[in-house]
Amino acid sequence: MGEFLVDLFSLQGRTAVVTGATSGIGRAIAVALGRAGARVVALGRRDDALAAVVAELRDAGDDAEGFSCDLADRAQLRRAAERAAEPFGEPDILVTSAGVNLRPPFDDLTDDEWDLTMAVNLDAPFLLGRRYGPAMADRGWGRIINLASQQTIRAFGNSGAYGVSKAGVAALTRSQAEAWSKNGVCCNAIAPGFVRTPMTAAVFEDPRRAEALAARTMIGRNGELSDFAGAAVFLAGPAAAYVTGQTLFVDGGFSVT
Numbered sequence: 001m002g003e004f005l006v007d008l009f010s011l012q013g014r015t016a017v018v019t020g021a022t023s024g025i026g027r028a029i030a031v032a033l034g035r036a037g038a039r040v041v042a043l044g045r046r047d048d049a050l051a052a053v054v055a056e057l058r059d060a061g062d063d064a065e066g067f068s069c070d071l072a073d074r075a076q077l078r079r080a081a082e083r084a085a086e087p088f089g090e091p092d093i094l095v096t097s098a099g100v101n102l103r104p105p106f107d108d109l110t111d112d113e114w115d116l117t118m119a120v121n122l123d124a125p126f127l128l129g130r131r132y133g134p135a136m137a138d139r140g141w142g143r144i145i146n147l148a149s150q151q152t153i154r155a156f157g158n159s160g161a162y163g164v165s166k167a168g169v170a171a172l173t174r175s176q177a178e179a180w181s182k183n184g185v186c187c188n189a190i191a192p193g194f195v196r197t198p199m200t201a202a203v204f205e206d207p208r209r210a211e212a213l214a215a216r217t218m219i220g221r222n223g224e225l226s227d228f229a230g231a232a233v234f235l236a237g238p239a240a241a242y243v244t245g246q247t248l249f250v251d252g253g254f255s256v257t
């Protein structure tokens with residue numbers, strides 16, 4: 001049994017770069033990949049939060065490093081992408097969880113809000129994928145996991161630029177899969193339901209709204225950070241060798257009601 005599970009899910013010997021690793025879903029995924037055996041390079045903006053996630057990983061016996069970077073700044077992104085490949089070598093796994101959801105009413109959406117949303121949510125996954133994907137393909141093994149959304153497939157509360165960026169993330173994931181799957185690089189997206197994180201704090205402040213959203217799922221509750229560990233470890237590991245180009249909805253059935 002042990003060996004069977006190791007063959008399917010172990011990330012031993014793999015290196016993962018995780019953006020958005022300082023908070024919420026990205027942090028939970030970074031820790032889960034570490035538990036599954038990966039060396040983890042965490043990217044985020046806040047130094048204290050980076051230090052905390054690196055400490056949590058190391059305390060559990062996992063190799064980890066963290067680098068601070070504003071992914072909306074292309075020069076910083078490029079520098080961070082190079083630095084992230086230094087401690088443990090070129091990554092085998094890339095997770096792009098960094099994201100912003102600004103939610104102005106559509107008529108008030110400014111050029112700057114549009115540009116920032118696209119830069120962090122869509123351009124950064126593209127640029128990081130382009131930096132690491134070809135080298136994964138050359139080595140014959142890789143995994144890319146991008147974070148999509150309900151708004152990949154539907155409008156949902158001032159979707160605005162956010163929904164457009166997340167629809168783009170699913171298309172980017174398919175484009176990456178088309179380019180690199182033949183060489184062992186499986187590229188997929190995870191679409192969360194409604195999960196309590198700093199991003200959704202404002203919505204959770206209205207308990208009736210949070211309860212109404214939970215009631216719209218099939219399972220009857222909103223998402224928890226622990227819901228993402230299994231999906232991420234699966235998509236990052238050997239078991240997902242024939243899964244590519246997909247958007248996996250980890251949403252309690254929200255998207256199919």
Ligand SMILES: NC(=O)c1ccc[n+]([C@@H]2O[C@H](COP(=O)([O-])OP(=O)(O)OC[C@H]3O[C@@H](n4cnc5c(N)ncnc54)[C@H](OP(=O)(O)O)[C@@H]3O)[C@@H](O)[C@H]2O)c1
Nearest residue numbers: 020022023024025044045046070071098099194195197199
């Ligand atoms: N929570 C949900 O219900 C939900 C639902 C659907 C999809 N998602 C998606 O899941 C992903 C994670 O969301 P979350 O809820 O975990 O969000 P979160 O807790 O607010 O975390 C967002 C992360 O993105 C990073 N980030 C934001 N702007 C950045 C920038 N300019 N440069 C570098 N890093 C930046 C943050 O870094 P710092 O904190 O260090 O600034 C933080 O680590 C996002 O892509 C989001 O769109 C979330």
